[in-house]
Amino acid sequence: MQSVTWERTWQPYLTRLAATAEERNWADDETFLAAFLRGWPPNSRSRQMAYDRARRLWKAAAWSWPEALAPLRGNGKAAAAPQGVRSFSDAEIEQLRAAIHQSRLTAVDGVAWDCMIVFGLRPKELQALELQHREGVLVAVVSRSKQTSRGSSGARIIPAVPPAGWPADCHRLLDRWRSHGLSPALLSTRSPGQTLTQQLRRLHLPEELTSYGLRHAFALRLGLELGLHVREAAELMGHSPAVHLATYGRRLDGPGLLAKVAGLKAGREVSAQTVKGVEIAN
Template sequence: MTKNTQVNSLHALDPQIQTLNTRLANARMGIQIERRGEKLNLRGTLPPKPGSDRLRPHQQRLSLGLPATKQGLKQIEQEAKVIAAQLIQKSFVWHDYLAVGSGKRLSQLELADQIQAFEKSFFGMAHRMVNPAATKTTWNAAYAPYLRKLEATQAMHQSLTLPECIYKTIQLIDINTRGRQLCCTALAAFSEFLNLELPTALKTLAGGYGKHRTQARQLPSDAEILAAWQQIPNPAWQFVYGVMATYGLRNHEVFFCDYSALLQGDTRVEVLASTKTGSHAVWAFYPEWIEQFGLRTMMLPSINTDLTQTTLQRIGQRVTAQFRRYGIPFSPYDLRHAWAVRTIHMGLADTVAAKMMGHSVAVHTRTYHQWMTRRDQQQAVDVALQRRASMLSES
């Protein structure tokens, strides 16, 4: 076909496009077809694209990559009807129509490329750009492992559809576990990104983890915490241990704190915004441990905390490794949990304790109140009775 013949063929479609647009307008579809060179597009009042600073629907062009041919015209008429129905039902989403790097739409990509597009979208969300280190830690710990499992499932069961692979991946993880919960959360977010319709909501498959099956822990007593600190030979790691015990910090948070108030005589430290849950202040429980652990003299170990080269998760793993190296008979997180239970004994309001720990009140009460053992309960009773006896003696 010569160039002139091809141009004439394209122009010959224009009257058909005009006729089709009249039909769409009479049906009040709100969508029109247009030819741009050798491609057919749709145009209509559409919701703002992801990342747009526009707040309301406005006239936009939607490129579907269809050729300006008779067959392409038939296809785009069907697409126009589908999109018009989605707009009426307010179910239209851009993700399935936006072309990614290869020029293909999400639904046309291989699974590995879909996951790569999801990762790019995950990191590009505005609220996640505020704290990139925490976002990277969340992706590496709570999303990437389960998306890799999904890829492995698809590779082993190539006859299954993507929704079937998603359900299969979840079923491979024990129910009522943290892993099952994270898997459901990650794959639900991925499915939503792809605008993938699933017959059963994934959150219903997570089981009861975190609601009714939180396991009780035998946390170290105050005496055991003090004894374990003494067996650490390195003063810098003694400082890390002492701060975690006194302030209930996460492993990595010790390395991302403002200690200026503490060094000036206060009992407060400020966890920086670069941590998992952002900036928040924490007070010592017990204050006397500040002197006992020598925390007025700041002495952190020399480890890489450059978050362009490492992650919060790796820094936390370094702390765990040192605990094992020094033979500490409990995990670093047990110091955090013991701090939380200690604040309950001392009558600190759950709303205040939860804020200092950087999580919600619901998580705080659901988790730590269930971990109070008979020993903890006896201690709480003793404190309450001592407080009553003191009040009676004063009266």
């Protein structure tokens, strides 16, 4: 395990586990671990990770894990904010591009950001990326696979889906890719997402926006503007339909629900007027 992996994904949980153990003399493992897990919000991703880290430690130590704790792990559905994911709007994307142009960032940095915008990439996927024209369509060939507790994704081909109003060549993205490529520093860093988000902070965009906000915007374009089925959109984004719905369902369903309710209300009003007209006629 690399030191960065330990510091980011293990140490915070095991440090709190040790702190919980020191609080008192616990009657048994189940009581102790339940108190530890309740230190994170119910159904949050952080509680899931705490559960998984502790269970793996117990397994490595050949201790008996209390299976009665399973409901405390939750399903993560409450982790998303009620208003849905925070994505870039089209106006914020244009603000980002203008800020990059006016800053000390280079043409190489602009290529990375535009790839994130039009292909909805995970920041790490920039490190295993090739742009091509296939049958007249600009595509990204992503060769990096991703393995998580929620599933895995392999290599995939993603067609460019830029924001509305962009030219078909996505501001000459392929030519710029061939001329400039990507920054060696970005290609070699362990956390491209952190590097890109730090650039956002220096560009003075809203604090709640991160590099992942461009991936969220891409997902919403696929569903709201192109009308792709959840399964199709999930395949392009490299995750499962279940994850796609859990992450974007509230935003994708919202406009359709509003339109449906408006249509039903209009139909009800027409019916009421028809009945009233009949009554007057009689």
